[in-house]
Amino acid sequence: MNTAVQDKKPAAQLLVQGYEVVIGFETHAQLSTQSKIFSRAPTAFGAEPNTQACAVDLALPGTLPVMNKGAVERAIEFGLAVGSHIAERSVFARKNYFYPDLPKGYQISQFEIPVVQGGAIEFYLENGKGTGSVLEKKSVRLVRAHLEEDAGKSLHEDFIGQTGIDLNRAGTPLLEIVTEPDMRGSSEAVAYAKELHKIVTWIGICDGNMQEGSFRCDANVSVRKPGAELGTRREIKNLNSFKNMQQAIDFEIRWQIEELEDGRAIQQATVLFNPDTGETRAMRTKEDAADYRYFPDPDLPPLMIGRDWVERVRAEMTELPRVMAQRFVADYGLSDYDATALTQSREVAAYFEAAAQACGQPKLVGNWIMGEISRRLNLAEADISACPITPAQLAQLVSRIQDGTISNNAARQVLDALWSEPQGTVDALIEAKGLKQINDSDALEKIVDAVLAANPKNVEQYRAGNTKALNALVGQIMKGSQGKANPQQVNALLLQKLA
Known part of the structure; x- marks a missing residue:
């Protein structure tokens, strides 16, 4: 892959059937506090319905909200992580709307003065395929990130002709992260969402579990002719996997373009994605801020954050x-691409650094983690925590490649064995399987001489200018050595004999 970085997106990717795609995101990250944002009720997932809702969450008369300090600190951490301004004074508001699982009849949120203002999410986006691909550094601007409480949940499946209300989620602390409409395609949107997910889980403010609703993304999608005003957006709600996110956005883009091409106007709406059909469908017309009748919550004073607290x-x-x-990049000499790939999670970064420091070969360690180890973990749909090979074992394996004890092919055999029996040691497996390379020049010279004597036609072809004949001779030598010959020594000795 060509890892050159360019500043401007290729013009061919800006348009889809003559339209420019415009995407903005709203993401609800559930904060990792043990209690709710305005009450002491627990936030653990999976409890029996209505067993984790106290009087405040139920909106019983006479109850008052009390701010959770831990939620504020997590908002500050996020703001610092993305280069935002942390407001010294922010205000909570009541967002009024009716829904059966919203017992107060309003949601406590922030409107005019959010706690986190501005900032950006930066990431790399790969454009193109194969050797022609380039890594492009992207930046998506953030408008704000504000604190708010979650609503409850309506349960339809278990009640024939009725709806059940579970208020366990009511009052769960959320940080809603809102972007500018800076993204221009589904791949870019998914790359942004993955980077945001990495940041909130890395700093520990959110567990990032999309299936449990801890990290919920809404994508605002519109299309327009180049240079035209922004088109009417439709909001795809509650995208709970990166795969569904890409499919939903791609379908929505095609649908909007077809509507406009057929002469129909796009109506602003909230839509849902059905992963079974791969289609979006309208749920309701989209509300604007004025529809919610925001006004400051009289029960909560302004949130004051001093600079000493931030520091x-x-x-x-x-x-x-x-x-x-x-x-x-600075300490280990990695490329920007490799360094980004190896910091996709704290666990991968720690694994890499432990192995790199143990053997002093960071580039080789990175290649094995991003190559063989990642491939095997992806097949198992597992992360690095499930890797049966320790950083120390990987470091020893890389050291044996580097010092010429084994070849890369032999190293894969050792890796196979360690994957099945992680208790073994690299050196013991090399001995037991007879995988040591032949580095003895006298022994190797005998094999080379034998191959040259047995393949005069290949020798003649090489000397006549057919370089492919050299590969045939190398293959015969490796076969004669049962794959144990050092490839570098084979090539050097073979070229010397043929000269």
């Missing part, structure tokens, strides 16, 4: 992924 949170934060990636 205290900053001092306690873990090393950020982009900072770690820059350090990997």
